[in-house]
Amino acid sequence: MMALLTVTDIVNTACAKIGEEPPQSLTDDLGGGQSASLLYEAVVDFNLGLQPSGFHFAREVRQLSRLTGVTAYTGYDYVFEVPGPHDGPPVFLTDDPSDPGRRYDRYVLTAGRVHASDDPLYAMVKFRPDPHHWTGTFRMATISALAAEMAMAIASDRNTMQIWHQVAYGNASDNFRGGQIRAALTEDGFANPPRRIAVADNPLERSWRS
Known part of the structure; x- marks a missing residue:
């Protein structure tokens, strides 16, 4: 059985691409470990953000948590925590997670909380998954992008940084959507x-479903 990929594996592979020794620990900054960990998080979060709807391995539907004792000053009945x-x-909200095409739009998102008058509600959210959940294509693009950042951070090697950056993202005209990504x-x-055309999203349909 193959061992699950870890953050350390990703960082070590990125270091190998640029011919640098990997840090001994990602929690000890004496050997650049904490800096490598911060670069890893920044690169992964950026790459995940390139898919606005969320990569399939980095999103899931979660039920919103209704808060008690909190007044919805926006005029809605309830306040929810994501x-x-x-x-x-959230990528989108729904009041029926069994219907992939159903979207809920009668809410306000403020200060990271959802104000709405229906309960329960569900949100498709994006998160940062562990490396063993990534696809092979995303893993390779992220390792190359991390190698570019580490080439500059460790060795101040701008040429190597540019080479691996282009491998990961393509040319400047690709707007970070070329190359391996x-x-x-x-x-x-x-x-x-x-997505199906929302032909049923009208007042009569909503009234019938409510």
């Missing part, structure tokens, strides 16, 4: 079913 950990605002985005696109 369960964490998660990255950024394009393969990851393309692969993930097949995991996202096409």
Whole structure:
């Protein structure tokens, strides 16, 4: 049975790409470990953000947590917390998680909380998964991108940084959607079913369902 990939494995592979010794520990900054860990988090979060709807391995539906004793000053009845950990605002809200095409839009998102008058509600949220959940294409693009950042941070080698940055993201005209990350985005696109036209999203339909 193969061992699960860890953050250390990703950092070590990135170091190997640029011919640098990996840090002994990601929690000890004497050998650059904490800096490597911070770079890892920044690169992974950026790459995950390149898919606005969330990579399929880095998103999930969670029920919102209704808060008690909190007044919704926006005029809605309830205030909900978005369960964490998660990255950024919810991709979408729904009051029926069994219907993939159903979207809930009668809410206000303020200060990281959802104000609405329906309960229960559910949110598709994005989060940072452990490396063993990544696809091979996303893993390779992230390792190359991390190698670029570490080439500059460890060796101040701008040429090597530019080489691996281009491998990961393509040319400047690709707007961070070329190179290896394009393969990851393309692969993930097949995991996202096409949205149907919301022909049923009208007052009569909503009234019937309520």
